[in-house]
Every structure is written in structure tokens, then in C-alpha cells.
Amino acid sequence: MNEDKVIPKKPEKIDLIGFFKPYTRLIIATILAVVVSNALNLLIPRMIGTSLDHFQLNPGFNLSSDFIFLGLVLVGIFLATLVQIYLSAYTSEKIASDYRFKLIDKLSRQSFGYITKTKPSDLLTNVTSDVDAIKNLVSQGLVNALSALILLVGSVTLLLSINLKLGLIAISVLPILIVAFIFVFSRITKYFKLAQENLSKINKVINESVMGSMLIRVLNSQSLEQAKFEKVNQTSKEIGYKIIDSFSALIPIVNLVSNLAVVIIIWFGGNLVVSGELSLGQFSAFISYFNLLITPIFILGFISNLISRSFVSLGRINKVLNAPLESNQTGSGQVSQKIKGKIEFKKVSLEYSGRQVLDELSFVIEPGTKNAILGPTAAGKTQIFSLLTGLVKPSSGEILIDDVPLGDWNLDSLLSQMGLVFQDSVVFNTSLKENIQFKDGLDQKAVDMAIKTAELDELISSLKNGLQTQVSERGTNLSGGQKQRLMLARSLVIKPKILLLDDFTARVDIQTEKQILANLEKNYPGLTLVSITQKIQPITAYDQILLLMQGELLATGKHQKLIQDSIEYQQIYKSQQSTD
Amino acid sequence: MSNYILGLKKERKGFDMAQGLKSFAGFLDGEKSKIIIVCVAVLLNSISTIITPYLISLAIDQYISKFDLNGLFKIIWSLLAIYIVTVFAGYFQSNMMGRLSQRTLFRLRNALFSKIQFLPVAFFNQNKAGDLISRLNNDTDKLNQFLSESVIRFVSIFFGLTGIGVFIFFINYKMALMTVFSCVFLYIITNLLSPWLEKLNKKSLAATGHLSSEVQESLTNFKVVIAFNRQGYFRERFKEVNQENFKRTFLTEFAGGLFNPIYNFAGNISQLAVLVFGLFLISQGQLSIGILIGFITYTQKFYEPLRILGSIWASMQSALAAWSRIQEIMGLESNLKIETAKTQS
Numbered sequence: 001m002n003e004d005k006v007i008p009k010k011p012e013k014i015d016l017i018g019f020f021k022p023y024t025r026l027i028i029a030t031i032l033a034v035v036v037s038n039a040l041n042l043l044i045p046r047m048i049g050t051s052l053d054h055f056q057l058n059p060g061f062n063l064s065s066d067f068i069f070l071g072l073v074l075v076g077i078f079l080a081t082l083v084q085i086y087l088s089a090y091t092s093e094k095i096a097s098d099y100r101f102k103l104i105d106k107l108s109r110q111s112f113g114y115i116t117k118t119k120p121s122d123l124l125t126n127v128t129s130d131v132d133a134i135k136n137l138v139s140q141g142l143v144n145a146l147s148a149l150i151l152l153v154g155s156v157t158l159l160l161s162i163n164l165k166l167g168l169i170a171i172s173v174l175p176i177l178i179v180a181f182i183f184v185f186s187r188i189t190k191y192f193k194l195a196q197e198n199l200s201k202i203n204k205v206i207n208e209s210v211m212g213s214m215l216i217r218v219l220n221s222q223s224l225e226q227a228k229f230e231k232v233n234q235t236s237k238e239i240g241y242k243i244i245d246s247f248s249a250l251i252p253i254v255n256l257v258s259n260l261a262v263v264i265i266i267w268f269g270g271n272l273v274v275s276g277e278l279s280l281g282q283f284s285a286f287i288s289y290f291n292l293l294i295t296p297i298f299i300l301g302f303i304s305n306l307i308s309r310s311f312v313s314l315g316r317i318n319k320v321l322n323a324p325l326e327s328n329q330t331g332s333g334q335v336s337q338k339i340k341g342k343i344e345f346k347k348v349s350l351e352y353s354g355r356q357v358l359d360e361l362s363f364v365i366e367p368g369t370k371n372a373i374l375g376p377t378a379a380g381k382t383q384i385f386s387l388l389t390g391l392v393k394p395s396s397g398e399i400l401i402d403d404v405p406l407g408d409w410n411l412d413s414l415l416s417q418m419g420l421v422f423q424d425s426v427v428f429n430t431s432l433k434e435n436i437q438f439k440d441g442l443d444q445k446a447v448d449m450a451i452k453t454a455e456l457d458e459l460i461s462s463l464k465n466g467l468q469t470q471v472s473e474r475g476t477n478l479s480g481g482q483k484q485r486l487m488l489a490r491s492l493v494i495k496p497k498i499l500l501l502d503d504f505t506a507r508v509d510i511q512t513e514k515q516i517l518a519n520l521e522k523n524y525p526g527l528t529l530v531s532i533t534q535k536i537q538p539i540t541a542y543d544q545i546l547l548l549m550q551g552e553l554l555a556t557g558k559h560q561k562l563i564q565d566s567i568e569y570q571q572i573y574k575s576q577q578s579t580d
Numbered sequence: 581m582s583n584y585i586l587g588l589k590k591e592r593k594g595f596d597m598a599q600g601l602k603s604f605a606g607f608l609d610g611e612k613s614k615i616i617i618v619c620v621a622v623l624l625n626s627i628s629t630i631i632t633p634y635l636i637s638l639a640i641d642q643y644i645s646k647f648d649l650n651g652l653f654k655i656i657w658s659l660l661a662i663y664i665v666t667v668f669a670g671y672f673q674s675n676m677m678g679r680l681s682q683r684t685l686f687r688l689r690n691a692l693f694s695k696i697q698f699l700p701v702a703f704f705n706q707n708k709a710g711d712l713i714s715r716l717n718n719d720t721d722k723l724n725q726f727l728s729e730s731v732i733r734f735v736s737i738f739f740g741l742t743g744i745g746v747f748i749f750f751i752n753y754k755m756a757l758m759t760v761f762s763c764v765f766l767y768i769i770t771n772l773l774s775p776w777l778e779k780l781n782k783k784s785l786a787a788t789g790h791l792s793s794e795v796q797e798s799l800t801n802f803k804v805v806i807a808f809n810r811q812g813y814f815r816e817r818f819k820e821v822n823q824e825n826f827k828r829t830f831l832t833e834f835a836g837g838l839f840n841p842i843y844n845f846a847g848n849i850s851q852l853a854v855l856v857f858g859l860f861l862i863s864q865g866q867l868s869i870g871i872l873i874g875f876i877t878y879t880q881k882f883y884e885p886l887r888i889l890g891s892i893w894a895s896m897q898s899a900l901a902a903w904s905r906i907q908e909i910m911g912l913e914s915n916l917k918i919e920t921a922k923t924q925s
Contacts, residue, residue, distance in 0.1 A: 044848065044851070048851070048855055048876060051855065051859070052855075052859075052869070052872075052873070055859050055862070056869070059862075059863065067852065067855070067856055070852055070855075071852060074845065074848045074849060074852060077841075077844065077845070077848065078841050078844070078845040078848075081840065081841035081844060082838075082841050085834060085837035085838065085840065085841065086834055088837075089830055089833035089834040089837060090830060090834075092833070093826055093829050093830040093833060094826070094830075096826075096829075097822050097823070097825065097826035100791075100818075100822050100825075101818065101819060101822050104795065104814070104815065104818045104822075105815060107799070108798075108805070108811040108814050108815050108818075109811065111806075112802055112803055112806050115799060115802040116802075120796065120799035120800045120802070123795075123799055124710070124713075124792065124795050124796055124799065127791075127792075127795050128714075128718070128788070128791070128792050128795075129717075129718075139833065199721075202689075202717075203713075203717050206693070206713060206716045206717060207713055209693070209696065209697065210696070210704065210709050210712050210713055210716070211709055213701060213703075213704040216697070217700075217701055222697040222698060223697075225693075225697055226693065226694050226697055229689075229690070229693045230690055233686055233689050233690055233693075234686070236685075236686070236689075237682050237683065237685070237686040240678075240679075240682035240685070241678075241679055241682055243678075244674070244675060244678030244679055244682065245675065247674065247678070248671055248674040248675035248678060249671070251670045251671050251673075251674050252667045252668060252670060252671045255663070255666070255667045255670050256663070256667050259659075259663040259667070260660075260663070262632075262659070263656055263659050263660055263663070266636060266639060266652075266655070266656065266659070267652065267653075267656050270639060270640075270643070270644045270649070270652045271649065271652075273644050273645075274644060274647045274649060280640065280644075280645070280869060280873070283640075283644075283873075284873040284876065284877075287636070287877070288876075288877070288880065291877075291880070389806075389807050390806075391803065391806060391807065412809055415806075415807060415808070415809045416809055420807045420808070422803065422804065422807070426801040426803070426804040428797060428801070429708055429793070429797060490808070491808075
């Protein structure tokens with residue numbers, strides 16, 4: 001039936017080379033250091049063996065060149081490893097920090113719609129854990145896989161070169177071990193995937209419990225959250241058990257096979273020494289090289305899992321980086337002039353997930369006037385703001401500012417002349433000053449005037465640290481009204497020509513509001529004011545009132561006109577008088 | 581108002597590993613018998629590691645160099661016997677220990693989560709959500725990595741090292757001194773580096789928390805970022821915290837990695853010393869070549885785990901830093917609880 005749903009998604013193609021290309025030099029340098037330090041490491045058993053043989057041929061102790069050479073190799077290994085860890089740490093952290101910035105750079109240019117759609121919490125995972133996985137791919141994956149490969153190939157070669165027969169016997173254990181490893185690791189990889197998925201579930205529960213802490217306490221649903229968490233945590237434990245069970249099954253196999261091999265080597269090797277085909281020095285070097293053989297296989301097994309995990313992360317990062325920029329907020333238009341403040345809607349409609357939110361809205365707001373958009377909740381008032389600021393694109397119709405279509409404006413320039421006070425006050429976890437003054441280079445006068453206009457000067461002078469007072473995240477050390485006024489001050493510092501207020505009156509008392517309106521008129525002459533509200537009383541003196549209900553514009557005009565002409569307006573007015 | 585701000589606690593001076601481990605031991609309650617079984621398994625395993633090189637030395641000295649293949653056969657049989665006994669010890673060791681660490685992590689996470697559930701709203705208001713999430717996710721994960729990967733190795737290394745250390749002194753104390761002498765330097769270097777590394781780890785975790793909260797804050801309030809044209813500001817601020825995070829994590833990664841070449845070098849130098857001194861002793865007629873070869877293997881087996889210990893040390897430092905950040909939360913007194921306790925009494 002739903003066949004199109006069953007079709008599996010094609011895995012994201014990952015351009016590994018392109019991803020790491022900018023770091024070619026650093027990566028090659030790291031690889032070189034890894035090769036040098038491991039190759040030198042491989043020399044040691046051989047050199048020890050040779051010096052043993054030299055000693056036996058020529059008994060009597062003298063500090064021969066063997067030792068000096070060996071000492072030099074040791075210093076060489078030390079230095080090469082130092083360089084290696086410096087380079088791998090630098091390269092991996094550099095790649096991580098670059099990709100973090102690339103992600104943020106991209107995200108900061110995305111539209112509001114994109115961010116909401118992809119969810120901030122998922123994006124946070126991209127910027128933190130996914131980037132960390134890429135980092136580990138370089139710092140652990142690349143370095144360890146390479147080291148393991150060099151050790152494996154190197155010790156096999158050296159085993160064979162010391163004595164072909166004994167070498168062949170020794171490496172005959174490799175296929176057995178490798179098959180066992182592949183068998184176990186293919187099972188473990190499955191569990192690792194499950195563990196990873198479960199970890200994101202755990203993270204989700206944690207995120208929700210932190211972000212929704214207030215609600216959880218209000219609803220007293222802590223034990224519900226606790227149960228939710230214990231469930232995912234339990235799953236995590238069970239998956240962990242499975243990984244451990246499969247993995248520890250490997251250990252007796254590896255031990256048995258490799259120990260048997262050691263016994264065989266001693267037996268045959270001993271025979272070869274007795275028959276004079278092998279020197280004692282070679283015999284001891286042989287055992288050392290055989291001991292080097294096992295660990296790299298373990299490491300390669302782990303790395304293969306690390307690599308597959310980081311590919312998932314790489315895919316997720318690429319998806320964010322390659323997502324097309326949604327055009328409505330890129331400010332593609334060219335017009336960037338000073339605005340007067342005229343706003344015009346021509347038959348503007350907005351559909352939002354299949355629902356008609358605004359229906360052919362047409363109105364004109366003249367520059368320098370005071371306007372109100374009045375209506376009950378869900379009338380689509382806030383959507384008018386979203387449209388005006390370019391956060392949302394209209395489904396049809398046209399919006400003009402100073403008779404220029406919104407799309408032709410350079411959005412950056414336009415927004416820098418518009419003041420916005422959202423319904424939900426968004427406060428950042430920095431100082432009051434930084435919360436008001438988002439941008440650098442604004443003069444102090446503008447800030448002072450904005451603070452005065454928003455009636456915040458008394459509050460600020462009452463604070464010990466004044467403007468430098470830290471505001472907590474989500475602004476909980478401020479009252480609702482204070483936050484609203486902070487939002488107002490923030491939008492006023494840029495000396496806007498248009499000021500949009502969303503439900504400002506809801507949390508600010510009438511007295512203060514009146515004062516603020518008077519301040520606005522005095523300090524910002526020529527300002528076009530558009531205020532969204534549910535209350536009539538504060539807007540009776542406004543130049544124009546737009547009555548909006550269920551996305552339709554029912555009436556426009558001054559208070560005196562509407563109170564006579566519009567039945568709906570009369571009803572709202574009456575209901576508010578009775579409640580007040 | 582009660583103070584729930586995390587990250588204010590002053591840096592404790594020096595080395596608080598013992599204290600960290602002690603407070604952590606509380607999460608191991610009820611595992612005592614299992615820990616003992618694991619230790620027995622590890623002990624058996626270590627014995628095989630310890631005896632094998634000596635048997636090989638014997639094989640070389642007594643039989644191979646005397647062309648006595650029948651004698652060699654005896655050694656082969658004893659090796660086989662030891663291996664078969666210890667094969668299963670390895671299984672028990674990793675399986676029981678692994679399961680134990682999973683259970684510990686389970687308890688730890690549950691305790692932490694339920695602690696958070698019963699802290700008052702003030703706690704959430706006074707701390708950045710991003711940082712809290714980072715503590716709960718990132719830091720427990722660091723601890724998880726340490727528990728599931730490093731603890732087993734840690735225990736087996738401990739037994740292996742002491743075993744070899746004691747055993748080789750019985751074989752030949754002069755050679756044993758040569759084997760272990762660089763340990764003294766390792767001990768000193770580790771003690772010098774550890775407090776520094778611990779500090780670096782704490783700072784780097786804090787920088788990561790800061791970065792995470794910066795992203796969290798701006799993305800959840802993206803509407804404002806766009807409407808106020810704050811994208812540039814967001815980028816600039818992120819650039820700063822990202823750069824800071826880069827500096828911290830790079831330095832921590834590098835410093836943590838330092839242990840590897842240092843331990844490796846120490847092991848290699850000891851091996852060289854064993855070789856030179858051993859040959860000298862042989863020329864003096866005080867040592868056999870088989871024992872020298874045995875000691876070369878012992879030196880490898882002694883320093884290889886130490887080198888692993890060195891790299892685990894770094895991960896242990898970062899696990900400890902994570903643990904201390906988690907402990908900060910665990911140590912908070914909830915005024916909710918106090919109030920209910922008061923009303924009850």
C-alpha cells in the first residue's frame with residue numbers, strides 16, 4: 001500500500017576526500033610521523049637479537065656500536081612519537097574546530113523555518129558529538145589503524161625474513177584469529193549501533209528533563225521522568241552486557257590460539273637452534289615479533305567500529321552543510337535605503353501545514369502612525385509579524401514596505417531599521433547591557449535613550465552592578481514586565497523607523513504603558529508603531545485599528561468608527577469592560 | 581536564595597585521585613564477591629604471564645643450548661598445562677568485570693538523573709541548560725568509556741606488574757634493578773604531570789560545556805537571532821568560544837598523549853640497560869644467556885602495561901574531571917528535600 005514509504009533511503013554519499021582535503025598537508029605529516037615511529041619500533045627486537053649474536057660470536061664485554069645505534073634508534077622513536085602526538089592532536093582538533101565553525105556559520109545563515117524543522121537539540125548534537133566523532137576518526141582511527149597495520153605487516157615480514165619455515169608456522173595462526181575477530185566484531189558492530197541509538201534516546205530524555213524542568217515540577221511528574229530514564233538506562237545496560245559477552249568470548253580463543261602458537265614456536269624454534277639453522281639471537285627476536293602480532297588485530301577490530309560510527313556522524317554533518325539555504329531570509333534583494341515606515345499588504349495569504357492562517361489580507365499602514373492589530377488568540381496576528389520580518393514567506397500576495405516589495409529589500413538593511421518585541425521574551429545569559437545592545441559600535445546615547453524610553457532606568461540604577469548585571473538564561477531573575485521592557489529597549493537601540501510590539505500590553509501595566517507611549521512619541525518622532533493586542537482600552541487613541549479574526553480582516557479604522565460600525569468590535573469592547 | 585551555581589567551587593590543590601576513587605567506591609556496593617572472583621581470575625592470568633618467560637629462559641639454558649630435545653619437551657608440556665588453566669581465567673576476568681562496570685554506570689546514571697529530578701527550579705535557572713546537558717551526557721559518557729574499557733586493564737596491569745616485579749627479583753636482583761630503574765623517573769614525571777593534566781582536563785571540559793551552551797542558547801532563540809540581525813554576532817561569539825575550546829582541547833589532548841612516548845622511552849631505555857648490563861654479567865660469568873633473553877621479555881612485559889597505564893592515566897584523569905563535575909551536582913542539597921524533612925519531623 002504505502003510502497004513509497006518502504007523504499008529504503010539511499011545512504012548519503014560521503015565525500016571523504018573532499019572532507020579532509022584542506023588538511024592534506026597536516027594529515028600527510030601525521031602519517032609520516034606515525035610511519036617513522038612505528039618502523040623504528042619494529043627494529044628493536046632485531047637489533048637486540050643481532051647484538052646477542054655478535055656477543056656469542058665474540059664473547060667478552062665491550063660497548064660495541066650495536067648499543068650506540070640502538071640508543072640512537074630509541075631517541076629517534078621518542079622524538080618521532082612526540083611529533084606524532086603533537087601533529088595528531090593539532091590536526092584532529094583543528095578539523096573539529098573548523099567543522100564546528102562551518103556548521104555554525106551555515107546554520108547562522110539558515111532560515112528560521114529550517115532551524116525549527118531540524119530541531120535545535122539535533123543540531124546541537126551535530127555540533128558537539130558528531131564533530132567529536134570526526135575528531136576521533138583522525139586522532140584515534142587514522143593513527144592507530146596505521147600503527148596497527150605497520151606493526152602487523154612489519155612483524156609478519158620480519159618473522160618470515162628471520163626464518164621462512166618458522167615464520168610460516170607462526171603466521172598460520174593469523175587466519176584463525178582474523179576469522180574469529182571478524183565473526184565477533186560483526187556482531188559487536190550491530191550492538192554498538194544499538195548502543196549509539198539508545199544513547200541518543202538517553203540524551204533526549206535528559207534534554208527534555210533539563211529544558212522542561214519548570215513544567216515537570218509544576219506537574220509534579222518527576223517520577224514519570226525517572227521511570228522514562230530508567231527504561232532507556234536499563235536498555236543501555238543490557239546492550240552493554242551483550243557487547244561484553246560477545247567480546248569476552250573472543251578472549252579464550254585468542255589466548256588459546258596464540259599460546260599454542262608460542263608453544264609450537266618454542267618447540268620448532270628450539271629444534272632449529274639445535275640443528276644450527278637459527279641463532280639464539282634470532283630465536284629471541286622471533287618470540288618478540290610474535291608477541292607484537294596479536295595486539296594490532298585487536299586494534300584494527302576496534303578501529304573498524306570507530307570508523308563506521310564516525311561515518312554516520314560524517315553523513316549527518318554533511319547533510320547540514322549541504323542543505324540549501326532557504327531563500328526567504330538571505331536578504332537576496334538589493335534595495336537598502338532608509339525607510340519611511342509605510343507598510344502595505346496586498347491580498348496576503350498564509351498557509352501553515354495545510355491550514356489557512358491568513359486569508360487575503362489587504363491593508364495600508366501610513367508612516368508615522370500608531371496602529372493596532374486586535375483580535376482573539378489564534379486570529380493570526382503574530383503571523384503578520386513573522387511575515388513582515390521575513391521569518392515566514394506568504395503563500396500568496398505581496399507585502400510592500402515603502403512601496404517596494406519585501407523580496408526586493410536587502411533584509412539585513414531592512415531589519416536594522418525595524419524594532420521587534422516578541423511575545424515570548426528571549427533573554428540571553430549575558431549582561432543586561434549585552435542583552436540590550438546586541439551589536440557593537442552603538443553609541444551610548446542610543447542605549448541610554450532606549451533604556452529611558454522603556455522605563456528601565458529606575459530598575460537599572462537600583463541594581464548593584466547596573467548595566468553589567470548578569471541575566472540568567474531564560475531571564476528568570478527578571479519579572480515578566482521587566483523582561484518585556486528589556487525587549488523593548490533592545491529593539492529601540494537601533495533607532496528603528498518601524499516598531500512592532502507583540503502583546504506588549506499583556507505584561508506591562510497600563511500606567512507604565514502610557515508612560516512608555518509618551519516616551520516613544522517624544523524620543524522617536526516619526527516612528528511607525530504596530531502593536532498586536534487583545535485589549536481595546538490602551539489603543540483607543542490609535543490612528544488605525546485592524547480587527548482580525550480567524551485570519552480574516554473584519555474591519556479597519558479608528559476606535560470611534562469601529563465602535564459604531566463593527567458588531568464584533570462592540571462585542572469585544574463590551575466583554576472587556578465587564579471584566580475590567 | 582540558595583546557591584545552586586555549578587563551577588564555582590575552587591580548584592582543589594594537587595592530586596585528588598584518592599578522594600575521587602573513594603567517593604566513587606560507593607557505587608560499587610554489593611559487588612564485593614564479584615570483585616573478589618574477578619581478582620582471582622586476574623591473578624591466575626597474571627601468573628601465566630609471569631612464569632612463561634622464565635620457562636622459556638629455562639628451555640634455552642637447560643635444553644636448547646645443551647641440545648637436549650627431550651628436556652625441551654618437558655618444558656613444552658608444562659607451558660601447555662599453564663595455558664589451559666588460564667585460558668578460562670581470561671574469559672571470567674573480562675566478562676565479569678565488564679558486566680560489573682555496566683551495572684555501576686547504570687546505578688550512577690540513575691542516581692544522577694533522580695538527583696536532578698529533585699533539585700528545585702532555582703538550580704535550572706542558575707545554570708546554563710547547555711552546560712547541564714553536557715554534564716549529564718558528555719561527562720557520564722567519559723566515565724562510561726573509562727569504566728568499560730580501562731578498569732579491566734587497570735586491574736590486570738596492577739596484578740601483572742606486581743607479579744613480574746616480585747618474581748624477577750627472585751631470579752636475579754641485579755638484573756631486576758636494571759629492569760625497574762626507569763620506573764623511578766616515570767613515577768616522578770607522572771606525579772609532576774598529573775596535577776597539570778587534571779587542571780587541563782577540567783578547563784577543557786568547562787570549555788566544551790561553554791561551547792555547548794552557546795550553541796544551545798542561540799539555536800533555541802533563533803527567531804531573535806534572525807530578527808535582530810544577530811547572525812554576525814552569533815558567529816563572532818561562537819568563533820571566540822570555539823577558538824577557546826580548540827586551544828583547551830588541543831593542549832589537553834597533547835598533554836594526555838605525552839605519557840605514551842615517555843613511558844615507551846622509559847621501557848626501551850630499560851631494555852637497553854638490561855641488554856648491556858646482562859651481556860656484561862654474562863662476560864663475568866654471573867648470568868646465562870637464557871636468563872638474559874627472559875629478562876628482555878620481562879622488560880617488555882613490564883613496560884608495555886605501564887605504557888598502557890600511561891594512556892589509561894590520561895583517560896582516567898579526564899574521567900576524574902568528569903566525575904568531579906558530576907559530583908558537584910550530586911553534592912547539592914536540595915532545599916525541597918530539607919523542607920519535606922522538616923515538616924515530617
